[in-house]
Amino acid sequence: MRALTLDTDGTLVRTTRPDPPLTRPDDVRVRVVQTGICGTDRGVLTGKFPAEAGVVMGHEAVGRVESTGPDSRFAPGDRVVINPTLYCSDCHQCAAARFQHCVNKAGTEVGLDRDGSFADYIVLPERFVHPLPEDMSWNRAVVVEPLACVLNNLDAASVVPGEAVTILGAGPIGLVTAMAALHLGSGVVLVETDPLRRELAGKILHDLPVSAPLTVTDPDGAVLAPRSRTVVDTVGSLLDTALELVDIAGTVVIMGFDDRSRVTVQPLDILRRGLRIVGAGDYNAPSFPRALALAEHLPLERVVTHRIPLDEYERALEVIGVTGHDYRGAKVVIVSDDEQ
Numbered sequence: 001m002r003a004l005t006l007d008t009d010g011t012l013v014r015t016t017r018p019d020p021p022l023t024r025p026d027d028v029r030v031r032v033v034q035t036g037i038c039g040t041d042r043g044v045l046t047g048k049f050p051a052e053a054g055v056v057m058g059h060e061a062v063g064r065v066e067s068t069g070p071d072s073r074f075a076p077g078d079r080v081v082i083n084p085t086l087y088c089s090d091c092h093q094c095a096a097a098r099f100q101h102c103v104n105k106a107g108t109e110v111g112l113d114r115d116g117s118f119a120d121y122i123v124l125p126e127r128f129v130h131p132l133p134e135d136m137s138w139n140r141a142v143v144v145e146p147l148a149c150v151l152n153n154l155d156a157a158s159v160v161p162g163e164a165v166t167i168l169g170a171g172p173i174g175l176v177t178a179m180a181a182l183h184l185g186s187g188v189v190l191v192e193t194d195p196l197r198r199e200l201a202g203k204i205l206h207d208l209p210v211s212a213p214l215t216v217t218d219p220d221g222a223v224l225a226p227r228s229r230t231v232v233d234t235v236g237s238l239l240d241t242a243l244e245l246v247d248i249a250g251t252v253v254i255m256g257f258d259d260r261s262r263v264t265v266q267p268l269d270i271l272r273r274g275l276r277i278v279g280a281g282d283y284n285a286p287s288f289p290r291a292l293a294l295a296e297h298l299p300l301e302r303v304v305t306h307r308i309p310l311d312e313y314e315r316a317l318e319v320i321g322v323t324g325h326d327y328r329g330a331k332v333v334i335v336s337d338d339e340q
């Protein structure tokens, strides 16, 4: 099969791999249709996040079941989305249903240290494969995994409907967080330094079927806005800004991945203002079915600005700013199969 793998020099290369075999009785082999490029993938390709050389990258995948082991309830042709963060079910974190903090994660992170979905096929145990509603388009379904991540992070912040959420960064995760928070009834202040990205965010988020107020602004405008009960840093390096913008007794959620970011905080300030700084991991298993249900109501496909065939992956690297200019699109998707 075709695959995009991480080379030893940290670049993405097109290779040919044997089709992955079914090894467990509950294994499901999925013919990949689309895979979103995640901020994590971009982080790996720009040296901000570690991954194993030689791995097939990609984890935000949707596709059709091609074959299964004897114990799977799926049938060939079923449309599915995958949960790419595998967990063991046996450790003390899994026993407490905190699957995203499973302590046995080595070799379980799809697209990072276990072969992913920038390929024609991927094989996973069936508990990491979710059926898609019949009427959900591939273009919407491919954003369900980021939405699952967003829901887990909004849960961790204990977002209260009606209370404002400030979101730092109008990349794909920032946009999906804004859609979800608006749907929950929270007013949203979306903060982005790049004027073109602000304009794009305005277009993507216009006219949503929600009544909560939305402000898209630059950091100066955010300072002037009332402080928010919740601030979500989707960039991963803006904790200091988030602490400036959060209200007394508020919560800062660190959601973006940046291995290099270091910030000095004043513990007494956190104590006096009664702040919470939380990290929630990516998604917990229960946030996947919820994301599937919520996706029926959110026009997630608007977040996807580029769909690029797998063989033209070099163009995708240019668009996301790994090899080209600054990244100014939103979600870029690798298309393994052009099924509509």
Ligand SMILES: [Zn+2]
Pocket: 038, 039, 040, 059, 060, 146
């Ligand atoms: Zn992702």
Ligand SMILES: [Zn+2]
Pocket: 087, 088, 089, 090, 091, 092, 093, 094, 101, 102, 103, 104
């Ligand atoms: Zn575990």
